[in-house]
Amino acid sequence: MRLLIRVAKEAQRKYFHRTSCYRFTSEGSTLRKGPVEECKWLCGSSQNILSAVREQVEVRQNFISEEEENALFKEVEKGLRKKRYEFDHWDDVGNTKNVFLAILHRLPFNLNRNRHNVNAIHGYRETERLQWGDVCESILRRVRAVAFPEGSPLLGPVHVLDLDKLGYIKPHIDSVKFCGSTIAGLSLLSDSVMRLVQENNSADWVDLLLNRRSLYILRDDARFKFTHEILKDEESFFSGQRVPRHRRISVICRNLPV
Ligand code: OGA
Ligand code: MN
DSSP: OHHHHHHHHHHHHHHHHHSOOEEEOTTSSOEEESOOTTOOSEEESOHHHHHHHTTTEEEETTOSOHHHHHHHHHHHHHHHTTSOOBOOSOOOTTOHHHHHHHHHHHTTTOGGGGTSOTTOEEEEEEEEESOOOHHHHHHHHHHHHHHSOTTOOBOSSEEEEEEEEEEEEEEEOOOTTTOOSEEEEEEESSOEEEEEEETTOTTOEEEEEEOTTOEEEEEHHHHHTEEEEEOOGGGOEETTEEOOOOOEEEEEEEBOOO
């Protein structure tokens, strides 16, 4: 069984590498196949799927400056450094014993228990922060202003997730009970690739290139009907181009369900 799962995973990985990547221009108007210079952050398995998600995904490159990244890093580091990175020593999420162990190990610390399936993240530590210093608060105000509709009730604490260089996020959908229609995340310290895969048809996928200091926003169907994941270093390619993954910290704002 394990062998079968491994073979299936390998086949899926090869499929992702082989499939041609369609890209949008940054204006989002012209769709062309193959590398397009001004198109920096979105590619996917077909034109149809790109058209379907185009209004629901967004990456704003250089949303924060280096100074702002430093300010955020300094502030989140205080909450993170007391914690240890958590690594799973098992891979088979379907195994009852492993799920039990995961619950046993992670429940006391795991702020994500309300957000996604047990075991969705590997090689991470995390914290939440409600009060921020002036510089960070003004960055977060900017994030909220561009990501959420005016008046949308937000989840108070901001989620901070620190992925080790060996860490990655497996495909999952954030809990619909606890989080609303929009997820907005700043990426610090490293570039990475976020993959969205349609839940009821895994042949439909898009990749987002999340450059260091960018802001990504997932809305509506892209958030509810697609799983999202952050690729591990050895699988981190965008449109055939290697995107080395180092330690990465994300600062994530969410709204509340209505
Ligand atoms: C999560 C998640 C993405 C990120 O914590 O649920 O998907 O950018 N995080 O770290
Ligand atoms: Mn998530």
